[in-house]
């Protein structure tokens with residue numbers, strides 16, 4: 001079952017493009033990544049989904065319901081962390097969270113305490129005494145306190161230190177194990193790689209690829225680094241399927257796509273002192289898609 005279905009969604013801001021003809025689905029139980037550079041249209045897509053802004057054309061459903069018509073009902077089951085959080089500065093953290101919790105028909109007080117402890121957030125502090133990262137934590141607790149079935153996160157980790165990012169990811173994985181579906185936007189590809197099972201790549205307002213993470217990372221490309229006994233002509237490895245060929249003294253590195261036997265034979269035919277064969281990082285694959293489409 002699809003928790004989110006986006007069909008041909010377009011949003012123009014006057015003359016400037018926001019998003020163009022966006023379509024993708026997020027299945028129940030998935031952690032789905034939405035990746036693209038600044039200004040690509042991630043926030044616009046998410047804000048349209050949440051009915052914070054209205055599409056120029058196209059439609060979307062969440063839990064099978066139209067996201068505009070049923071917006072208030074759907075909102076009860078969604079936890080949303082915006083890319084930037086703004087609060088009434090004079091309030092105490094606990095008062096703000098209790099106020100947020102009052103919108104839901106359940107007692108969230110224990111959950112607030114547990115989340116605050118996990119995220120190392122001081123509930124007694126005033127919002128305006130908090131650092132940017134700690135304000136982000138307030139947003140995280142606020143988004144998760146009602147145990148939503150769908151968690152939508154817009155650039156969730158900006159402002160969190162690495163330890164907190166890890167705790168936050170563990171928390172998300174736990175929520176996911178309990179059944180929550182997660183849609184997370186990011187331009188930090190390594191974090192998407194760590195968490196998500198499927199991704200949509202957005203560029204200039206358009207989706208350029210929706211793919212399983214495993215497929216995207218295996219992608220047939222392999223990264224080779226060969227250390228030679230003595231310096232040699234780099235063109236030796238310049239066969240069909242080889243790209244990004246680079247030489248640094250006795251070390252030759254390149255990307256290879258094709259029959260692995262052919263390249264292994266080339267390597268074994270010369271004297272080498274070492275070889276490394278790696279999967280390319282998501283960054284490298286991502287750049288490849290971008291260059292291809294540019």
Ligand SMILES: Nc1ncnc2c1ncn2[C@@H]1O[C@H](COP(=O)(O)OP(=O)(O)OP(=O)(O)O)[C@@H](O)[C@H]1O
Pocket residue numbers: 013016017018019036037038039040041042043044045083187
């Ligand atoms: N309120 C607005 N008025 C006019 N143009 C807008 C508005 N909001 C967004 N845009 C434009 O829409 C496009 C998509 O912006 P959006 O904020 O959705 O991108 P993003 O992928 O979330 O980027 P970022 O990672 O920087 O937040 C950009 O070209 C942006 O300038």
